[in-house]
Amino acid sequence: MPCSSFTNQNMNILQVSPYNIFPKNTGGDERTQGIAYPLAEDHHVIRYCTNGILTKLYEQWGSDSISLDYKLEMNGVTEYQPNSLLLDLPNVIGYLSMSQFGKFISSKILNMRIPSDLDSLCRWADVTIIERPWFVKTISNDYDTHVIYSSHDVVSDLYDSVLGDFPLRDAFLKSVKNIEEEALTSADHLICVSEEDVVRYHEKYSIEIPSLSIPNSVSQERFAEKEYVTNDPNHAVFLGANRKPNQNAVKKIIESTQIVRETHPRFKTSIVGSVSNHFADLDMDCINLVGYVEDLGDTLSKFDIALNPVTEGGGSSVKMIDYCSSGLPIVTSEFGSRGFGFKDREHVLISETDTTQFADAIRTLLDNDDLRRKIQQNSQEFACKNYTWEGYKDDLLDILPDI
Template sequence: MATIKILQLSHGKIIPDYISAYAMRVNHLLDGNSWKICSVGGLILHDEKENNVEEYRSLMSTAYSVLKGNRSLEIAISKGILLRKKYINSVKALISEADAIIFEGPWEYSLFEKSLENKFVVYDAHNVESLLRKGNKYHDYTEEIEGKLVQRSNLLISVSENDLKYFKEKFNPGNAILLTHLLKNIEYQWNGENSTDIIFIGSIYGPNIEAAEFILSLAKTMPDFQFHIIGNVNTHGFPHKPGNVKFHGLVQDAEKDNLFRNSCIALNPIFTGGGRNVKMIDYIMHGLPVISTEIGIRGLSQYDLSGAVVVEKSENFREAILKLTGNRDKLKSMSDNTLKLKEKILATESSFNAYSIISGEYEKWKSGH
């Protein structure tokens, strides 16, 4: 099979690749086989090129979206509001060279729709974006542009079975498959059996901000525990942080692994969102006992989580923490069960190879085109 040039179009900060779950998905989707990744807007403060990634600042559109509110950054990008010609022209030039274009969300599609003639188009659906905007003024617009991309795509890939089912029922895509996040089998040693440290990880994203606020409130009632929050969710600013909460910000993998390893429990108090909750996979890969809300386990419905994950309503998190930490044998058993769950997930998903799948679908499309 010949090597094909695949261009990924995304938004927001992609360098470094661990800045968010979205960035990790974009960077690792093709496992090193991406030709180019091009991103715009959000926290990008200056144009930057690193390896195969190009980032373009759009400070005006980002400022516009802050003033408008209602999660309007992506909307501004999709309408080309205050985007620089340098970015637009660069992407058009890359599209002309590429064999296949992956849209990492529906936002860039309308900008470059007219440049996609005779191009193989993939929609990598991290979520159902319109469902995330229920009650938002841009819901109908989001549903419209997402629907157009789904129907134009030669291949739709979804990270969760529930999202895939929704896309099939709502938009009837011609070619749609489940392709979860790329997983690697790395051995971790959990040492949190006697710890009082509790961990949460999250990027600067609405549901994570809400979760962090919840954890701050919870921590105030649990002074005997130390709560650690990893990720750039800290940039939101939390002025009333109690003394037993530490924000670590963005950390390298080694530091993150050490914090995970020495925590007794991971929390996932997520109340909204779509797709698969990537932090759950991270927790499971590290063998951490987890307490999560029901929506926090989305994208894992095909697995039996009993014995590894405690699913509770938010008002019961405090009681669940005390119950688990009051029975350390139970906590150790949960970690053992989490590692068994990890093996089941790896056995099912580690063989997924996005590049091979996309290349194969591209060759079939090309031969009949």
């Protein structure tokens, strides 16, 4: 609910996230931090993550060192990662079944019992930005803080596309829709990744709420010059977290890579990000499983082209801007390029999602030096101009004076 009137200088801003953000390893992490850190230049920004100790151990499994720090800081944002076992129970369930179900249960637990440290922060906050719909209603109803619902996707549509034969699918979807609708009716402002999502919310729920569209972006420092590859480009990359849409995309990439190898025997594709974990048993010369990397920009700069045959999911693909910022020409499905305004053969090469057709598009980019150079240069310039978090700072600040 709206709090009493105040100026927009030196506000206390709380961001509530269902995931630990530091260290960043998914597109969702990038967006959550991207929404917060431009505000930290003018305001006090604290993020509270509704995860616990088991989640931190799981996320850092295999690392050289493991940190259980409760408080971390980056780019002016202070992040609290509680070591609560209670908050971890839903995540354990999620790991055993599916993460979507875990977050659904997490919302039920948190709505029944707000942890004392989160309670104190909600009372401290002038503005609370809540990532995803799970906790919007409770915080909006129980605290005198201006609530901004930060939507990463139309979550009910996303779950509808990935649940498959999940037990009690219809009942679960109905509950998710209720939570999403309650978030929209409880919040004071809505941030979406695209105008399409704003329209979709209105079509689905007929709810009027002040809305701001901020597309997935990256920090300005990520844009760097890349030496243009003219001689025998042969190494592609796919980037993704361990989500079903990315898993299905990798399956298509494996098939397409094998087809491309018939005419380009040195061609191979590297899979970067936690989606590699899903294919840990894969043993193919043409597929390299890289996994999580700390320096994404440096890693991506080593490749010749980027791939994104994603055909399902919600929001927009942060990986597309990651590719652009690293100077990689992209072969993508039409769905994969949604929400950014990319033009075919101008900023990206759009392909049908059939594996043979996608392989043909890869060959086209490999064999056409002029097209590859054009797409590389145009996409990087276009993304640098339109898709940086710093570029949307004023839009974010414009929400605050309305309080």
